[in-house]
């Protein structure tokens with residue numbers, strides 16, 4: 400909780416920003432109330448929490464109007480409060496006015512987003528790493544879980560952590576929520592004993608290690624059981640918008656993959672990187688960096704690649720297993736995806752979808768769609784690619800919300816779009832669920848991408 404001085408600073412800032420918002424007189428704003436401000440102690444940034452009267456669409460429009468006005472508001476505050484340093488403002492929708500704890504978490508997250516130049520970030524990360532290492536060292540029994548519809552980093556991190564913690568003499572269980580399947584490409588990793596449903600009572604006395612999960616809901620329908628029964632809850636991830644749902648959190652948005660963060664933990668614990676562990680980590684690294692091609696391919700990621708090869712990874716074997724074992728059904732599904740692809744926004748946005756019939760035709764499931772979207776983003780001129788996966792009806796006849804993946808080349812922040820529909824992810828790769836039809840979702844994506852394209856670059 401902020402101290403007395405920061406509470407006063409926050410309140411003064413809140414009043415000044417509220418006055419500033421009123422003075423803007425922007426009709427796009429709607430009925431905005433500034434509910435709280437949380438400034439960083441050095442005043443380098445401040446998170447502004449607002450509530451907006453009206454539906455989700457109105458909310459999104461208001462937040463965008465505020466983002467647009469941040470420069471005006473910042474100079475107004477500097478002028479009025481005679482500040483030497485004007486905090487960088489970020490606007491957040493305040494879902495529940497009383498979640499003070501969560502606000503604190505958000506502010507810590509803001510800190511971690513400051514970037515690699517910030518000594519503060521490094522200190523925070525070092526402290527968080529030490530806390531995770533301590534928590535795992537103290538744990539005898541660790542329940543490891545990853546996100547629904549897992550990718551290579553999720554599965555690789557899960558199997559690497561299981562092997563490393565077992566090598567330290569700990570009891571380990573691994574879990575993947577039952578609706579998801581493991582993609583064929585990474586199914587060669589050792590997942591023996593992987594649990595698909597869990598008796599909540601069996602979790603007492605177990606530490607939860609959640610890997611690569613941007614928020615708790617990605618653990619699947621039983622997430623509340625996992626979070627309430629396990630103790631402590633450790634959240635290790637590299638999604639910059641991670642909700643920090645753990646009691647102990649290690650979130651490094653600049654890391655290429657969760658695998659990259661895990662190595663720091665293993666080193667802290669003194670776990671040896673065996674060839675088996677190295678292979679799992681390498682699968683996470685090579686898939687999340689797009690075979691060392693995405694923007695996330697930092698010197699650290701490449702150095703880790705070298706270290707893992709030194710530890711015994713057979714690079715060519717992983718290549719053949721992960722990238723050259725495409726199932727014929729997946730190729731046919733790619734054909735359908737290409738057929739359904741429609742360009743919008745002068746070709747800068749390309750959206751396709753996979754129907755239930757498409758999946759039935761190729762005898763595939765959700766996991767069969769993994770990676771298909773990359774073919775859409777690869778098209779010349781495309782800034783954003785979207786792939787909508789139609790979901791199966793539930794037993795009671797209702798239909799689960801359709802799922803959507805978004806990929807960006809970097810100009811458009813797709814995690815901001817995903818968050819409008821309770822999803823999340825990275826700026827260049829994000830996902831969400833949406834209750835609307837495939838056509839509704841196409842319209843939603845087109846409108847949000849158009850809005851971002853229309854905004855002047857920050």
Ligand SMILES: [Mn+2]
Pocket residue numbers: 552553611637656657687
């Ligand atoms: Mn990942």
